[in-house]
Amino acid sequence: MKAGILAVTPAFFRVWRRNSQVYVALLKFNILPSLAEPVLFITVFGLGIGSYITEIEGVPYIEFVAAGILGSAAIMQATFECTYGSFFRMSIQGTFESIISTPVSASEVGLGEISWGASRGFVNSSLVLIILFFLGILDRWQVMFIPLLMFVAAFNFAAIAVLVTSRIAQMEYFRFYFAGFILPAQFLCGTFFPVSRFPEAVQVIAWTIPFTSVIDIARTLMLGRPADFALFLEGAWVFISTLIFTELAVRSMHKRLVR
Amino acid sequence: MILPMVVAAKSLNKRYRDVVAVAALDFEVEKGQCYGLVGPNGAGKTTTMKMVYCIVTPTSGSLRVFDMEVSLQPRKIKARLGVVPQENNLDPDLTVCQNLMTHASYFGLSRDVARSRCQELLGFVQLSERSDSRVPDISGGMKRRLVLARSLINNPDLLILDEPTTGLDPQVRHLIWDRLLELKDRGITLLLTTHYMEEAQKLCDRVLIMDQANAVDMGSPAGLVRKHVPPYVLELRVERRLIQKIQERFRHLGHQMSGQNVYFYGNSQDEFEEIVAAYPDTERIMRPASLEDVFLKLTGREIRQ
Ligand SMILES: Nc1ncnc2c1ncn2[C@@H]1O[C@H](COP(=O)(O)OP(=O)(O)OP(=O)(O)O)[C@@H](O)[C@H]1O
Numbered sequence: 001m002k003a004g005i006l007a008v009t010p011a012f013f014r015v016w017r018r019n020s021q022v023y024v025a026l027l028k029f030n031i032l033p034s035l036a037e038p039v040l041f042i043t044v045f046g047l048g049i050g051s052y053i054t055e056i057e058g059v060p061y062i063e064f065v066a067a068g069i070l071g072s073a074a075i076m077q078a079t080f081e082c083t084y085g086s087f088f089r090m091s092i093q094g095t096f097e098s099i100i101s102t103p104v105s106a107s108e109v110g111l112g113e114i115s116w117g118a119s120r121g122f123v124n125s126s127l128v129l130i131i132l133f134f135l136g137i138l139d140r141w142q143v144m145f146i147p148l149l150m151f152v153a154a155f156n157f158a159a160i161a162v163l164v165t166s167r168i169a170q171m172e173y174f175r176f177y178f179a180g181f182i183l184p185a186q187f188l189c190g191t192f193f194p195v196s197r198f199p200e201a202v203q204v205i206a207w208t209i210p211f212t213s214v215i216d217i218a219r220t221l222m223l224g225r226p227a228d229f230a231l232f233l234e235g236a237w238v239f240i241s242t243l244i245f246t247e248l249a250v251r252s253m254h255k256r257l258v259r
Numbered sequence: 260m261i262l263p264m265v266v267a268a269k270s271l272n273k274r275y276r277d278v279v280a281v282a283a284l285d286f287e288v289e290k291g292q293c294y295g296l297v298g299p300n301g302a303g304k305t306t307t308m309k310m311v312y313c314i315v316t317p318t319s320g321s322l323r324v325f326d327m328e329v330s331l332q333p334r335k336i337k338a339r340l341g342v343v344p345q346e347n348n349l350d351p352d353l354t355v356c357q358n359l360m361t362h363a364s365y366f367g368l369s370r371d372v373a374r375s376r377c378q379e380l381l382g383f384v385q386l387s388e389r390s391d392s393r394v395p396d397i398s399g400g401m402k403r404r405l406v407l408a409r410s411l412i413n414n415p416d417l418l419i420l421d422e423p424t425t426g427l428d429p430q431v432r433h434l435i436w437d438r439l440l441e442l443k444d445r446g447i448t449l450l451l452t453t454h455y456m457e458e459a460q461k462l463c464d465r466v467l468i469m470d471q472a473n474a475v476d477m478g479s480p481a482g483l484v485r486k487h488v489p490p491y492v493l494e495l496r497v498e499r500r501l502i503q504k505i506q507e508r509f510r511h512l513g514h515q516m517s518g519q520n521v522y523f524y525g526n527s528q529d530e531f532e533e534i535v536a537a538y539p540d541t542e543r544i545m546r547p548a549s550l551e552d553v554f555l556k557l558t559g560r561e562i563r564q
Pocket residue numbers: 259275278279280298299300301302303304305306307345
């Protein structure tokens with residue numbers, strides 16, 4: 001049995017659709033709670049701290065931090081969906097086993113989950129984008145590329161999450177993942193202040209995490225800064241790492257499900 | 260012309276790390292048959308079935324379903340299968356009907372086709388009234404019937420049933436038996452595991468008895484009974500302290516032990532007369548031998564850990 005992205009057919013979308021159906025059925029539990037964190041961030045960092053730090057890198061703090069809040073909304077949503085959510089479907093509900101007993105393959109379940117997690121991150125950050133719009137912080141046309149970028153960022157984190165999910169025996173291991181990777185990523189990647197403020201070693205670590213590049217690209221777009229070649233390389237890193245993690249996650253999910 | 264078998268396993272093996280779950284298994288299921296796998300807990304029945312529905316990969320040997328090798332064409336094979344797994348894995352967030360609709364979508368059925376199949380199948384398993392209930396709100400028997408309905412959504416040619424009636428009340432069990440026989444009449448091949456020998460005897464044309472990963476014997480239920488045990492059985496329920504005495508006294512009659520029961524086997528009921536005369540007040544049942552006796556004889560009466 002072949003595994004991996006190349007073995008995936010459009011049938012993966014059936015898994016996406018199953019998840020979206022459940023999402024819609026439980027809509028009221030899904031939308032508002034996931035907006036709580038970004039709204040809190042806007043309040044605390046943008047308006048609260050922002051009233052002290054009036055300017056950073058030459059722009060009002062709220063405009064600086066908006067990219068970080070958007071990115072954070074995207075990756076956190078994707079991460080929750082593809083860690084606890086996927087694990088629950090996989091191990092507790094037996095959903096994946098019921099799906100792979102049909103013509104849908106384990107690799108397709110893997111990609112279906114990742115793309116679903118990415119979609120949730122996309123939806124969540126898009127809602128935040130709308131809020132930011134009404135706060136009057138978005139006034140450049142480049143902002144229209146933000147949702148696509150956030151989709152890729154969410155895809156990246158969904159893939160890593162599915163990779164982790166497919167490898168752990170019990171849910172408690174997610175605590176290590178959150179404490180050791182997600183929380184640092186959320187705060188070290190230039191989300192709330194420039195990476196350049198960290199010691200060199202921390203900067204190196206931060207730049208290996210593709211999220212740092214995502215934030216940098218988002219900020220460049222939102223603040224209307226000129227794009228340079230470095231930005232192109234950052235984009236390439238986000239894209240390539242997403243591809244790599246997706247392939248690893250899909251293969252790993254196959255290995256987990258088909259014994 | 261020889262018709263290809265629906266399932267054909269040749270020296271099929273499955274090892275999970277250091278556990279041998281299935282060893283050198285050979286069996287063939289003909290089209291339209293109901294084929295039963297029986298054996299104690301851990302014998303390897305579920306593993307065998309999972310290999311047939313392509314979610315467990317054989318370690319070695321050949322396994323062909325619809326004349327296709329499971330490792331090469333799982334997608335084509337699975338498109339023609341229906342599966343009732345040992346553990347219900349219904350979607351608790353969806354309604355009864357949505358469970359069927361979603362499952363239909365995995366087979367790529369259109370919504371219209373799925374909707375009409377859904378109505379029809381809910382009728383078939385007598386769940387039409389519960390169409391809009393959420394899964395956590397229906398009873399265990401209803402869930403099992405829903406899983407059966409779900410397994411039929413793609414009009415399968417082969418239906419795989421892993422303990423379809425375990426834990427169900429007699430009414431539901433009879434309903435499921437009726438339905439399975441009806442499906443068999445329609446020409447659907449059934450591959451079934453069960454711990455109820457009565458069920459195997461009633462439904463199966465062929466039974467494979469497994470024990471500790473190995474096939475012990477295979478045949479029709481009646482054939483297996485004829486081959487392994489005399490036609491009559493006397494079951495005595497006795498006090499523990501008497502067991503040894505009885506065993507010694509009637510050593511000349513074939514017998515087996517199981518807990519507080521002693522089972523005597525005979526070729527006619529007359530052979531039991533002296534036992535009955537010696538222990539007239541003991542609780543006893545005289546009955547024809549059944550598949551259960553074969554099972555207990557071949558797989559040992561004592562529970563293995
Ligand atoms: N995923 C797995 N990893 C390791 N060992 C396994 C796995 N699945 C099954 N086994 C082992 O393989 C053997 C056969 O198990 P299997 O589930 O096939 O038995 P079974 O005949 O269906 O038993 P039961 O009647 O209890 O359902 C057992 O020893 C079991 O512990």
